Amino acid sequence: MRHENKTMKRIGETFESQNSTVSYDLSDLRFLHCGVDTLKQLYDCTPKPEVLEKLASHFDDKTTDTVFFEEYAFKFSRAGKSSGYQYILKNLELGFTVLLKGFYTEADVHGSHLKIEVSPESIDRYGLKSLSNQLRTVASLFADTLMASGVSCHLALDMKGLELPVDFESKLVCRAKRQVKYSGIESATYDAKGAAVIYGRDESFTFGSASGLQMSVYDKSEEMYASGKVDFVEELLSRTPSVEDPSKPEYKNGDKIHRLEFRFSHRIIREFENGNLQKTGELICIKEARDLVRHLKGLWLYALNNFRLQHSTTYIHPVWQKIAEDVEWCDIHPEFVYARAQKVTQTGTSKRNVAMYMGNYLKLAARKGLTSKHATNHILNSGLDSDLAQYFGLLLFGNETELEMMLYEFVDQKLLTHRLNGVGENQSIIQAPF
Numbered sequence: 001m002r003h004e005n006k007t008m009k010r011i012g013e014t015f016e017s018q019n020s021t022v023s024y025d026l027s028d029l030r031f032l033h034c035g036v037d038t039l040k041q042l043y044d045c046t047p048k049p050e051v052l053e054k055l056a057s058h059f060d061d062k063t064t065d066t067v068f069f070e071e072y073a074f075k076f077s078r079a080g081k082s083s084g085y086q087y088i089l090k091n092l093e094l095g096f097t098v099l100l101k102g103f104y105t106e107a108d109v110h111g112s113h114l115k116i117e118v119s120p121e122s123i124d125r126y127g128l129k130s131l132s133n134q135l136r137t138v139a140s141l142f143a144d145t146l147m148a149s150g151v152s153c154h155l156a157l158d159m160k161g162l163e164l165p166v167d168f169e170s171k172l173v174c175r176a177k178r179q180v181k182y183s184g185i186e187s188a189t190y191d192a193k194g195a196a197v198i199y200g201r202d203e204s205f206t207f208g209s210a211s212g213l214q215m216s217v218y219d220k221s222e223e224m225y226a227s228g229k230v231d232f233v234e235e236l237l238s239r240t241p242s243v244e245d246p247s248k249p250e251y252k253n254g255d256k257i258h259r260l261e262f263r264f265s266h267r268i269i270r271e272f273e274n275g276n277l278q279k280t281g282e283l284i285c286i287k288e289a290r291d292l293v294r295h296l297k298g299l300w301l302y303a304l305n306n307f308r309l310q311h312s313t314t315y316i317h318p319v320w321q322k323i324a325e326d327v328e329w330c331d332i333h334p335e336f337v338y339a340r341a342q343k344v345t346q347t348g349t350s351k352r353n354v355a356m357y358m359g360n361y362l363k364l365a366a367r368k369g370l371t372s373k374h375a376t377n378h379i380l381n382s383g384l385d386s387d388l389a390q391y392f393g394l395l396l397f398g399n400e401t402e403l404e405m406m407l408y409e410f411v412d413q414k415l416l417t418h419r420l421n422g423v424g425e426n427q428s429i430i431q432a433p434f
Contacts, residue, residue: 095122
């Protein structure tokens with residue numbers, strides 16, 4: 001499938017195609033809140049022996065499921081092996097759920113023994129920077145030699161006035177391998193890797209795997225009642241002033257709210273670290289909550305490109321365009337190239353083919369005496385823009401200017417080199433394998 005990168009002409013809240021045959025008015029689409037909704041923090045550590053002994057013997061002499069560590073009380077239970085941990089300790093007033101003692105690492109061995117899940121209320125209360133300190137305070141109750149080893153997060157946008165196209169799932173370009181549709185089901189979970197799930201009168205959508213990068217769109221105005229978080233959610237939504245009257249909130253009781261949510265697993269965050277190191281040589285660290293702050297905008301744009309709503313094969317849908325252009329995140333880190341990579345570098349067949357294609361074409365272009373601009377335009381119009389962006393290590397969505405500039409510099413240098421080397425008609429062209 002082709003990945004075009006054209007945005008529509010925009011005049012205020014009106015979006016039009018270049019020939020003005022298509023027009024969208026998005027003046028009723030209002031963004032009410034964006035932020036980190038859920039966060040999970042991993043630590044490598046050594047559990048305190050006295051803590052493990054206390055938990056192991058708790059129910060021998062206690063009839064309550066409450067356990068105390070210093071001034072903190074936790075609801076205590078044993079976890080299933082599928083969680084990867086032995087114990088669960090919850091304090092939802094504090095907003096933390098602690099999973100302790102890894103199943104697959106000995107207690108006296110420094111390793112993956114601690115994970116803390118943080119509620120949306122606590123993220124909002126502390127903020128990401130202060131949250132890191134609070135997490136370490138709680139983690140230190142249970143373990144020594146703490147080392148933050150990874151973080152996962154959900155980035156959420158709440159909006160009113162969203163009207164999804166009736167063929168939303170077919171217009172969404174994504175990497176989900178399967179699509180499953182449940183009509184009329186009010187709630188559903190589906191763990192199949194790479195699956196796309198649509199449920200609840202076609203108003204809720206989930207694409208991708210929970211162990212990777214996942215996107216969900218759902219009716220937040222219904223979900224907040226189901227989850228019992230009406231007061232908290234409405235307070236969040238009411239912080240945005242009305243466009244018509246700034247002294248009043250944009251959100252009104254009874255408004256239908258949709259949430260767009262991107263869920264980044266620990267594995268995906270680690271791949272961003274590896275990808276940046278391989279492409280730029282810069283060693284960056286996204287190991288805990290405070291590290292996320294400067295990367296929120298970049299991760300958001302990456303997710304919008306990974307799950308891209310298209311109007312057609314030519315244009316990005318104006319809803320996606322408006323979300324990319326208007327949603328503001330704090331502490332943007334513009335130097336980071338948001339590319340993922342596994343720890344073990346493998347030679348990509350697609351990159352090799354792109355290199356061979358450009359090499360052959362540019363040798364012919366040099367022989368024909370074509371200008372750098374002409375050759376650049378020819379390559380850009382080949383329909384390989386997503387492959388070219390990958391080759392140069394760029395996020396395609398929102399970076400068309402950077403792609404054109406990098407390609408032009410590359411083409412100009414290669415054509416000059418060929419001419420200086422005296423490309424002649426008797427020189428053979430290396431053919432790509434089929």
